[in-house]
Amino acid sequence: MKQRPTLSRPALALALVSAIGMVLAGVSFYIALIVFAIWIGTLWLGSPKPPQPERSDGDGVFTRASVGDLIEHSATPMLLTQGSRVTTANLSARRLLGSHLVDQDARVAFRHPEAIALLGRDAAGSAIIRGLERRRDIWSMNRQPIGDGFAVIELVNRTSEADISRAHTDFVANASHELRTPLASIIGYVETLLESPGSLDSETSNKFLATIAREARRLQHLVEDLMSLSRVEAEKHDQPDEEIGFANLVERAARDAAGSERSDRLELQCDSPVLIAGDSQQVEQLVRNLVDNALKYGDDDKTVSVTVDTSGKGEATLTVKDRGEGIAAEHLPHLTRRFYRTDPGRSRASGGTGLGLAIVKHIVERHRGRLDIESVRGEGTTVTVRIPSKAVADDVVKLS
Amino acid sequence: MPEHTVKAFDEDITRLRGLIAEMGGLAEVSIQESLDAMVQGNESLAEKVVKRDRKIDAIETDVDKLAVRIIALRAPMADDLREVIAALKIAGVIERIGDYAKNIARRVGEIEGRKRFEPLTLLPAMGDLAAEMVHDVLTAYASRDPELALEVIRADAKVDAFYNSIFRNLVSHMVENPATISSAAQLLFVAKNIERIGDHATNVAEMVHFAATGDYPPDEDN
Numbered sequence: 001m002k003q004r005p006t007l008s009r010p011a012l013a014l015a016l017v018s019a020i021g022m023v024l025a026g027v028s029f030y031i032a033l034i035v036f037a038i039w040i041g042t043l044w045l046g047s048p049k050p051p052q053p054e055r056s057d058g059d060g061v062f063t064r065a066s067v068g069d070l071i072e073h074s075a076t077p078m079l080l081t082q083g084s085r086v087t088t089a090n091l092s093a094r095r096l097l098g099s100h101l102v103d104q105d106a107r108v109a110f111r112h113p114e115a116i117a118l119l120g121r122d123a124a125g126s127a128i129i130r131g132l133e134r135r136r137d138i139w140s141m142n143r144q145p146i147g148d149g150f151a152v153i154e155l156v157n158r159t160s161e162a163d164i165s166r167a168h169t170d171f172v173a174n175a176s177h178e179l180r181t182p183l184a185s186i187i188g189y190v191e192t193l194l195e196s197p198g199s200l201d202s203e204t205s206n207k208f209l210a211t212i213a214r215e216a217r218r219l220q221h222l223v224e225d226l227m228s229l230s231r232v233e234a235e236k237h238d239q240p241d242e243e244i245g246f247a248n249l250v251e252r253a254a255r256d257a258a259g260s261e262r263s264d265r266l267e268l269q270c271d272s273p274v275l276i277a278g279d280s281q282q283v284e285q286l287v288r289n290l291v292d293n294a295l296k297y298g299d300d301d302k303t304v305s306v307t308v309d310t311s312g313k314g315e316a317t318l319t320v321k322d323r324g325e326g327i328a329a330e331h332l333p334h335l336t337r338r339f340y341r342t343d344p345g346r347s348r349a350s351g352g353t354g355l356g357l358a359i360v361k362h363i364v365e366r367h368r369g370r371l372d373i374e375s376v377r378g379e380g381t382t383v384t385v386r387i388p389s390k391a392v393a394d395d396v397v398k399l400s
Numbered sequence: 401m402p403e404h405t406v407k408a409f410d411e412d413i414t415r416l417r418g419l420i421a422e423m424g425g426l427a428e429v430s431i432q433e434s435l436d437a438m439v440q441g442n443e444s445l446a447e448k449v450v451k452r453d454r455k456i457d458a459i460e461t462d463v464d465k466l467a468v469r470i471i472a473l474r475a476p477m478a479d480d481l482r483e484v485i486a487a488l489k490i491a492g493v494i495e496r497i498g499d500y501a502k503n504i505a506r507r508v509g510e511i512e513g514r515k516r517f518e519p520l521t522l523l524p525a526m527g528d529l530a531a532e533m534v535h536d537v538l539t540a541y542a543s544r545d546p547e548l549a550l551e552v553i554r555a556d557a558k559v560d561a562f563y564n565s566i567f568r569n570l571v572s573h574m575v576e577n578p579a580t581i582s583s584a585a586q587l588l589f590v591a592k593n594i595e596r597i598g599d600h601a602t603n604v605a606e607m608v609h610f611a612a613t614g615d616y617p618p619d620e621d622n
Contacts, residue, residue: 084418100543105418108542111425113452131428135528135535313547329561330569333525374558 008047015039064088067152077155081106082148084119093155096133106153110141118143128158134365138162160237174339178222178354182215189215218353225355229338232282232362240279240367243390246316247272247308249280253287254306262295267305274308274316275390278367283387286363289356290320290383296352298322298380315369315386323380332373336361360385409474416466416487417542423459423494424538426452430501431534431597435527437508438590439520449505456498463491479614486611490541493603497534500593500600510586522569523590526562530594533559533601537608546612549605553617559598566591 019036023029064080068088071078077093079086079101086106094101101109106119112129118141126142137159145151189208193200200208247270258266276283287306294304302323309317327335331342339354364371369387430449437445467488470476476484511520533552540548567588574584609617 085414098543103414104542105414105421107418107425108421111421111428111538111542113422113426113429116422116425130432131535135532311547313545328565329558330522330565332558333529333562 011043012040015043071152079106079109079153079155081119081151081153087150096155115141157237175226178339179219182219182222186212186215186219222353222355225353225359228285229355229359229362232359232366235279236362236366239277240282241277242280244276244278244280244283246274246276246283246318246387246389249283250287250306250308250318253284254291256284257288257291258295265295265298265303266291267303269305270308272308272310272316274310276316276367276387277390278387279363282363282366286360286385287318289360290318290385293356294320294322294381294383298324302380310389311386314389314391316389318385318387319382321380321382326377326379326381327373327375328377329375332375335373336371409470409476409480412466412470412474413480413483416463416470416484419459419463419466420487420490420494421538421542423456423463423491423498424534424541426456426459427494427498427501428531428534428538430456430498430505431527431531434501434504434508435524435531435594437505438511439524441508441511443508446505446508450502453498453502456495460491460495463487467491479611482611482614486607490604490607493600493607497597497600500597503593504590507586507590511583512580520587522566523587523594526559526566526591526594529555529559529562530597530601533598534604537601537604540605541608544608544612546609546617549608549612550617552605553602556598556602559595563591563595 015036018039019032022032022035064087067080068090071080071088071090074090075092077096078090079093080088084105084107086101086104086109089097089099089102097109107116110116110119110129110132112127112131114127115129118125118127121143122145124142124144126140128138128140130136130138132139132155137157140156140158142154142156143151144154189212193205193208251268251270254266254268254270255263291304291306298304299322304323305319305321307317307319307321309319311317327342331340334340335342336357338358341352341354361371364385364387367387369385372384372386373381374384375381430452433445434449436442437449467484470484471481474480533555536548536555537552539545540552570584570588570591574581577584606616609615
């Protein structure tokens with residue numbers, strides 16, 4: 001639609017007043033009318049064209065900074081690239097890939113061949129890439145060119161979907177076996193007691209009852225552990241943000257795990273003031289499991305040292321070191337697998353469910369930490385947990 | 401890194417780092433796929449790994465050319481020079497890692513009676529350790545993180561220990577099942593290749609540490 005030039009009101013008023021003045025001064029009405037018409041005509045011709053309005057909101061011009069602001073707090077990791085360089089990365093992307101990626105070649109951030117193929121393409125597209133942050137995770141990467149060599153990249157985490165289907169099959173395979181074993185012995189002993197009332201002397205039947213009680217308790221522990229494992233797994237993908245004084249919590253949980261009769265074997269060194277962002281209940285459980293393991297599998301008369309410290313990179317570290325017979329190297333990579341046991345007989349005898357370290361691993365992963373197990377035969381095992389400290393996590397947020 | 405007065409120099413360095421990362425990504429996928437192919441007996445996957453190695457070699461040549469060009473045209477100094485020298489050496493090492501992955505893939509067809517061949521189950525765990533090292537060292541390179549590089553160097557001891565245990569395991573398996581000796585011997589080479597991948601990841605870690613700090617990491621006795 002073509003815009004009509006508009007006339008200014010004062011000019012119109014002036015013309016009108018002049019015409020009326022001319023009529024009042026005795027000039028013929030028609031002449032006054034013609035003068036008025038000519039006046040208006042020249043005003044109309046001479047009025048400047050109104051400036052073109054700004055383009056409507058939808059296709060307004062965005063600057064790089066405004067796009068950066070737009071995506072900054074999106075929960076989805078998003079990046080803006082120009083040519084092969086990353087020019088802007090939002091908060092989630094910096095958390096995921098590190099703040100160093102800005103101004104780098106995009107290939108440095110995404111080195112998976114599929115991702116690189118996608119970066120080299122002109123058209124929009126998506127790719128599934130593995131091992132973006134951790135080696136096993138799965139992300140889908142969507143790229144949309146927006147002109148002038150710029151492109152927007154969006155990353156969506158697909159790990160949880162793959163995890164769920166794998167977890168299902170694992171669970172059915174292992175848990176049913178583990179649950180059935182104690183049940184079988186409970187049923188067996190109970191049936192024996194039922195079928196032969198009176199024929200068993202009280203010593204034997206007491207022994208049977210003790211076995212039933214022990215197996216039932218094991219079953220109870222197992223169900224509890226399975227519950228907490230599934231809870232941790234369910235929450236695995238949302239990051240905890242409670243502020244925790246790591247050292248205090250470790251000290252409390254370690255004493256709790258040792259109980260009164262084993263507490264003299266603990267050697268605590270928890271005076272680092274490091275804060276972490278975490279889930280206090282889960283971190284407590286992590287410490288309890290590790291300390292309990294160390295006390296259980298270390299030599300009965302040797303101490304277990306529990307140390308809280310900070311690493312060079314500002315991570316909070318927890319080291320639990322026992323002095324026992326240690327673990328053979330071939331078992332080490334499997335230790336965090338559910339129901340994996342280096343020595344099934346011994347583990348059952350001491351009431352282990354085979355889930356403790358699996359729970360620990362999941363909790364560490366949820367806190368974006370790392371778990372390391374080292375062991376020397378004959379000397380003992382050292383478990384190290386490193387969790388990013390609150391300061392480090394906040395730094396990433398501040399950097400923009 | 402602070403910007404340089406000559407913008408083109410920044411672009412060259414960025415491109416160099418991009419090429420190294422691309423090579424690393426290819427090598428990483430090759431390691432994973434060669435091990436998967438080995439465990440599943442998937443020969444078409446193995447074929448893919450062998451083909452991919454050519455791409456890695458081609459990028460290595462690109463890196464060499466670009467690095468020489470940077471040195472010749474821009475005469476880099478201090479950390480820039482370290483960056484270029486490290487890239488040159490890392491490219492060579494990653495190329496070797498790619499070769500080991502290719503070697504593993506080549507042996508896929510040589511394993512017989514895969515279903516009943518129990519030592520095969522030991523490999524993925526060891527391969528995971530080595531692949532993890534390669535993944536971490538490339539991340540350390542991308543973020544110029546000397547701490548993570550040192551961590552990778554420390555992790556090599558685990559791979560070595562694993563190799564020794566697999567070696568013993570395979571030898572006793574051969575003694576007990578003479579019929580599988582040829583397959584088991586192939587597996588020994590595969591284990592050795594994985595062990596070498598770990599060693600080379602350590603080499604890259606040393607370069608990363610050098611590029612970031614100017615010092616080679618202190619030698620740890622392992």
